[in-house]
Amino acid sequence: MLVGTYEHRMDSKGRVVLPSKLREEIGEGAFATIGIDRCVSIYSAAEWEKVLERLGQLPFSKGKARDFSRLLMASAYEAQFDTSGRILIPPHLRNHASLKQEVTIIGVGDHIELWDTSIWKEYMERIRSELPNIAEEVEGL
Numbered sequence: 001m002l003v004g005t006y007e008h009r010m011d012s013k014g015r016v017v018l019p020s021k022l023r024e025e026i027g028e029g030a031f032a033t034i035g036i037d038r039c040v041s042i043y044s045a046a047e048w049e050k051v052l053e054r055l056g057q058l059p060f061s062k063g064k065a066r067d068f069s070r071l072l073m074a075s076a077y078e079a080q081f082d083t084s085g086r087i088l089i090p091p092h093l094r095n096h097a098s099l100k101q102e103v104t105i106i107g108v109g110d111h112i113e114l115w116d117t118s119i120w121k122e123y124m125e126r127i128r129s130e131l132p133n134i135a136e137e138v139e140g141l
Contacts, residue, residue: 001025001107001109002022002025002026002107002108002109002110002111002112003107003109004019004021004022004106004107005104005105005106005107006019006022006104006105006106007102007103007104007105007117008103008104008105009101009102009103010089010094010099010100010101010102010103011086013088014088014089014090014091014094014099015082015086015087015088015089016086016087016089016103016105016114017084017085017086018042018081018085018086018087018105018112019105020085022105022107022112023081023085025044025107026042026043026044026112027044027045027046028045028080028081029044029045029078029079029080029081030042030043030044030045030048030078030079030080030081030087031043031044031045031048031076031077031078031079032076032077032079032087032089032090032093033072033073033075033076033077033093034071034072034075034093034096034097035096035097035113037113037123038096038097038098038115038116038119039097039113039114039115039119040089040093040094040096040097040099040113040114041111041112041113042079042087042111042112042113042114043110043111043112044111047110047111048076050110051072055068055069055072055073075092075093075096077090077093089114097114097115097116097119098116098119099114099115099116100116100118102116102117102118103115103116103117104116104117104120104121106120
């Protein structure tokens with residue numbers, strides 16, 4: 001399971017080292033795409049197949065389903081790890097997430113998310129302040 005929070009630096013070419021624990025869980029290759037929030041989502045090949053299956057089940061006759069599917073698929077990038085454990089984040093994904101040099105890598109169960117560290121810290125502050133209200137609305141915990 002992909003869990004934890006790690007802070008790293010992205011180099012000038014857009015490469016970032018993923019922690020070895022997360023790389024082991026992801027496997028050889030990975031698929032990166034835009035995250036629903038201002039982040040980059042990275043999936044293992046097996047998890048990406050599950051995403052594709054779920055996208056295939058969306059009603060293509062619905063405009064929002066088409067929009068979501070197109071955006072997710074058009075933004076997808078098949079990534080490989082280099083010998084140093086780095087993954088290249090293409091410019092369109094870096095722009096979506098406003099990634100600068102300092103990035104925070106989080107495990108979210110079935111995928112990894114890359115966040116610009118300043119955006120991540122703002123997000124976490126907001127969520128922590130709203131946690132009691134969020135817990136009230138989340139069922140099944």
